[in-house]
Amino acid sequence: MNLIILAGMPATGKSTVAARLSKAFGYPILEKDNIKEGLFDTLGFENYTQKRALDHAANAVLLRMIEAMLKADQSFIVDNNFDTASAEKLCAILENYHPNCMTVFLSGDPKVLYERYAQRDNLHLRHLGHVLQEHYPPHEGDSLYYTMTPEEFDEKFFKRGMAQFKCPGERIDVDMTDFSKVSLDELCAQVETLLKKA
Numbered sequence: 001m002n003l004i005i006l007a008g009m010p011a012t013g014k015s016t017v018a019a020r021l022s023k024a025f026g027y028p029i030l031e032k033d034n035i036k037e038g039l040f041d042t043l044g045f046e047n048y049t050q051k052r053a054l055d056h057a058a059n060a061v062l063l064r065m066i067e068a069m070l071k072a073d074q075s076f077i078v079d080n081n082f083d084t085a086s087a088e089k090l091c092a093i094l095e096n097y098h099p100n101c102m103t104v105f106l107s108g109d110p111k112v113l114y115e116r117y118a119q120r121d122n123l124h125l126r127h128l129g130h131v132l133q134e135h136y137p138p139h140e141g142d143s144l145y146y147t148m149t150p151e152e153f154d155e156k157f158f159k160r161g162m163a164q165f166k167c168p169g170e171r172i173d174v175d176m177t178d179f180s181k182v183s184l185d186e187l188c189a190q191v192e193t194l195l196k197k198a
Helices: 014-025 032-043 048-071 084-097 110-122 150-158 184-197
Strands: 002-008 029-031 076-079 100-107 170-175
Touching: 002 014, 002 184, 014 029, 014 076, 014 100, 014 184, 029 032, 029 048, 032 048, 048 076, 048 084, 100 184, 110 150, 170 184
Parallel strands: 002 076, 002 100, 029 076, 100 170
Antiparallel strands: none
16 A cells, blocks of 8 residues: 655645645545544634644544554555654554555745745635634634734744654655746656655
């Protein structure tokens, strides 16, 4: 079985790349954000502490789903910006099943990623549960805009180890600072070559 792990910093285009890889290989995608959005819509949150708890819950569900797919000997793609703690748990699971594993790691200039992240949220290109910090669904009269500061972006993502993700198997590092310079067709070809090599 093949496992493609799509990891890296936010605003690097992971969902777009995952969809392209899924189309190329016919593999299903397990994505933490989809789980988290379901939790937002089902449970909501009334403060930031509750929101973080839903994030932890989504990670726990994702890891259980990964293990279930590995147990079933199914090839698939995982799309998640693993922090240090969740990466350690993932690696422990992989040690038990030894899939043909490879990582596609997306990175970029931190300043560009921050600006892209902030713009994406303020254009409402994502589920509002990701954007709002204090409660979801929004209360009547609430602003639907929140701009994370560069310091908050660094604290939330870089300092949690998302830029240092490591996992067993082959790895492709892709600089997504400028989307126009990245060929997804070439990336798919690289992934195919490495999967056959393993």
